[in-house]
Amino acid sequence: MGKTTVSESMFIGWMECNKKYTEARELTYAEFVSKFVYVKKDRCWKPRKMRNTIGRLIWVPPSINEVFYLRRMLTHVRGPTSYIDISTVKNVIYSTFRKACLALGILADDTKYVEAIKEAKDWGSRHYLRKLFVTVMLSNSVNRPEELWNKTWEWLADGILYRERNIGGIPEFNDPIEAIVSAIYPNLIQKHTDESYLQRRAILASRIETINEINQYMLSLISGEEKEYLSCDSVGETKSASNDNYNTITSKFLNSLFTSSLSNHRIKLKIGAPIMLLRNLDQAKGLCNKSKSIITRLASHVIGAKMITGNKDDQDIYIPRMSMSPSQSTWPFKLIRKQFPIMLSYAMTINKSKGQSLRFIGLYLPTPIFSHGQLYVAISRVQSKSGLRILIHDKDNKPSYTTTNVVYKEMFQNV
Structure with a gap:
């Protein structure tokens, strides 16, 4: 662009001529050659002495896009002195010649x-x-x-929306939890101890309250005697002077607290139910956080289980109670909970599903997702589109087909 032949082209020279001659500013580019002639040695346009020349514009195909629209503007714009003048219509500057053509109304409708x-x-x-x-x-x-x-x-x-709803959605239901369970765990009563059946599927939700509700509903469907385990909760000692203020916190209040990284105060289990570890017990043998097992024995102080994920060489495992504290919490004190480090795993939070790849996923959203990227994480857990079911409803249990995808734009500012 720095070459003299470019900066002093006939086209640029035309716009420079328009600055110099009042008569030139009354002409379109095609009309211009009837009254002006280009002098090559001087690289400029000068008034024509003999006016018997007819100007024309070279044809440009639409596939060249902006050049095509520039040519269209040149048949209407008179006396421009810059490219900005060419793309200006009624004192409005347009970012492209195509938009200028549209504003000028010179493009045929479709x-x-x-x-x-x-x-x-x-x-x-x-x-x-x-x-x-x-x-x-x-x-x-x-x-x-x-x-x-x-x-x-x-x-x-x-047809697309209808098909997509049938593929990924659950259009009609009376009880939403019953609907999502039936979609992801068909024939649960007959297959509730089938390792392969349980290993390949899960229901995901964003809130731990929802997960607890689904897990307890599914536990009620399978046969067997139910056993209940209660935790022993306390406030951990700290060096802070405010620690004395926490002595008044009651056990009942501590028992009511729950988070996805911590076992519930009240755990109900049956033999044959699937569980997930919430702590690393023996990493060498695959007893890690998020590994899954099926309960085989229930005693008062220990739980027997059979691994269905990870290293299965030593499948029979025994899980004791242990003291746990959440790694992160919004509470101003340290909660210590002595409980079995497990949770039922028919359903799990979206965060707990990270790193897993399952054949069947049910995404249950009675309330919108509230964290950055969670919707992507949930949907990407399923191995194929045919294995995904999504159930969304409002507070009145009426089905919906839209939800919020939370993205914090600030995360991309430095990318």
């Missing part, structure tokens, strides 16, 4: 393409209708793509 899609919509499947739309768009002859889309999208999308 009615014929709307009518073409309208005529073809009753001929066959919507798959071929969408192919027709793509063919039209690739022809580079559509002047207003957004307008064409707005006028035809319902015909093009017909």
Whole structure:
């Protein structure tokens, strides 16, 4: 661009001439050569002495995009002194020549393409209708793509939404928890001890309260005697002077606290139920946080289980009670809970599902997801689209097909 031949081209020279001659500012680019002539040795335009020349513009195909729209503007704009002048319509500067053409109203409408899609919509499947739309768009002859889309999208999308809802959604239900359980755990009563069956599926939700509700509902469906385990909760000692203030906290209050990284105060279990470890017990043998097992024995102070994930060489495991504290919490004190480091794993929080790959995933969203990236994490746990079911409803249990995807834009500022 720094070359003299570029900076002093005939086109640039035309705009410079418009600055110098009042008469030039009354002419379009095609009309300009009838009254001005380009002098090569001086690299500039000068008034023509003999006025018998007819100007013309070289044809430009629509596929060249902005050059095509520039050419269209040159047949209407008179006396511009810069590219900005060419893209200005009624004192408004447009970012592209195409937008300027649209504002000037010199582009033909796309009615014929709307009518073409309208005529073809009753001929066959919507798959071929969408192919027709793509063919039209690739022809580079559509002047207003957004307008064409707005006028035809319902015909093009017909059948897609219905199919997607049937593939990924659960359209009708009376009890949402019963619906999501039936979709992900069909024939649970007959297969509730089948390792392969339990290992390949899970229900995900964003809140621990929801997870507890689903797990307890599913436990009630399987046969067997239920055994209940209660934790012993206390406040950990600290060197802070305010520690004395926590002595008044009651056990009842401590028992009511729960978080996804900590066992519940009250755990109900049955033989054959799947559980997930919440702490590392023996990493060498695969007894790690998030590993899954099936309960085989229930005693007062120890639980027997059989591993269904990780290293299965030594499958029979015994789980004792242990003292635990959450690594992070919003509480101003340190909660110490002595309990079995497990939770039922029919359903789990989205955060607990990280790193897993399952054949069947049920995403249950009675309330919107509230953390950055959680929706992506949940959906990416499933191995295929056919194994995903999503149930969304409002506070009145009416089904919905939309939810909020939380993304903190601040995270991308330094990327």
